[in-house]
Amino acid sequence: MSSLLVSLPDSVLREAVGELPQGVEVVEWALDGPAPRPRFDIVVTPYMGKTDRLAHLAGVDARLVQCQSIGYDGVDRVLPAGHVFANAASVHETSTAELTLALILASQRGIPDFVRAADAGEWAPAHHPSLADRTVLLLGYGGVGQAIESRLLAFETTLIRVARTARSDERGDIYGFESLPELLPQADIVVVGVPLTAETTNLIDDAFLTQMRDGSLLVNIARGAVADTDALLAHATRGRIRLALDVTDPEPLPAGHPLFALPNVLISPHVGGASSAMLPRMARLVREQVERMLRDEPPLNVVLTS
Incomplete structure (x- = not known):
């Protein structure tokens, strides 16, 4: 089975994602500074209001950038060239x-x-x-x-x-x-x-x-x-x-x-997706993206290819 390197933005999502297939390595990176590795298979971005952090993907080889929101306005202005970006359809x-x-x-x-x-x-x-x-x-x-x-x-x-x-x-x-x-x-x-x-x-x-x-x-x-x-x-x-x-x-x-x-x-203060349903559904989407990549299948929810 192929090995994959996945970055998740925090320990909360990491715990929710749970056990992944053998050969999948997970590191925590909130895109709040330089990348800890030069290459990732999947990078999951932080939730809400941190679009500017996508600039830290410059020079990083990432096969898929997975966000945690449905909306992706402004991403095309920040996302470095050469990246595939997926939204979180099905989560919110x-x-x-x-x-x-x-x-x-x-x-x-x-x-x-x-x-x-x-x-x-x-x-x-x-x-x-x-x-x-x-x-x-x-x-x-x-x-x-x-x-x-x-x-x-x-x-x-x-x-x-x-x-x-x-x-x-x-x-x-x-x-x-x-x-x-x-x-x-x-x-x-x-x-x-x-x-x-x-x-x-x-x-x-x-x-x-x-x-x-x-x-x-x-x-x-x-x-x-x-x-x-x-x-x-x-x-x-x-x-x-x-x-x-x-x-x-x-x-x-x-x-x-x-x-x-x-x-x-x-x-209400922009809380449409802020409920107990978000975390398990986001974790499910991450697991699905990992499994699809392991099967050499195209990712879900691709909305931008820079």
Whole structure:
């Protein structure tokens, strides 16, 4: 059996990965300095916010660079030439879909208002919109969008699916971005789950928000820069729309930012994938990549070849 050299960023992931096949050597390297070896078969990067560390791969012979996030915006600007980069598809979709539903349900059923009232020692019953019978527009139809869709169907919603490229599947039409002006006015809830690219940066701008229904809910679980923060603040301040944001621009959102003070805005601190499901699923993906390499099979989830 061939031997492999794998680097993992910390002891926590190393323990979760567990025993690997005979001939696989593991070293810990968080990409926080020069490489401890000149060559690796697989390099697993640290999780969240450390894209700049990829520069330490310069001069390193690595067959596969495996990240721990689904999103990989900015990687192409830092990753040295000659590397194959894979994202962590299959790891975060379920947790992100869970958080999306939590944000939607909390916003729809007034949970933040009830929590604020309880903190003040008050009993404050109120009538709020359901999730049932609402029309939800899913903007972005990758793995996360599909995971959200499957859960929303159980809540008896009507779904409108939008992706960069129009197509259809067994559930019907998937519209292209060009159809947004006619689709946005139909939606009670808009869930944004697109990757951050040049095309999607500030996609959620004043014109986009103006096309949304009065009182509708915008949920962003993509990247903060997909939305124009000034436009979000302007529409939410007027009370025209509601917001549920797991991501912001800038991030973290500075203390005292006016978005924090608005009662129609619910903010979580970019924790879509931060659940107990992440570590075992990430470990499973690492083991699968190792086993595929041992079998001389192509790796999963390759998104960049520099």
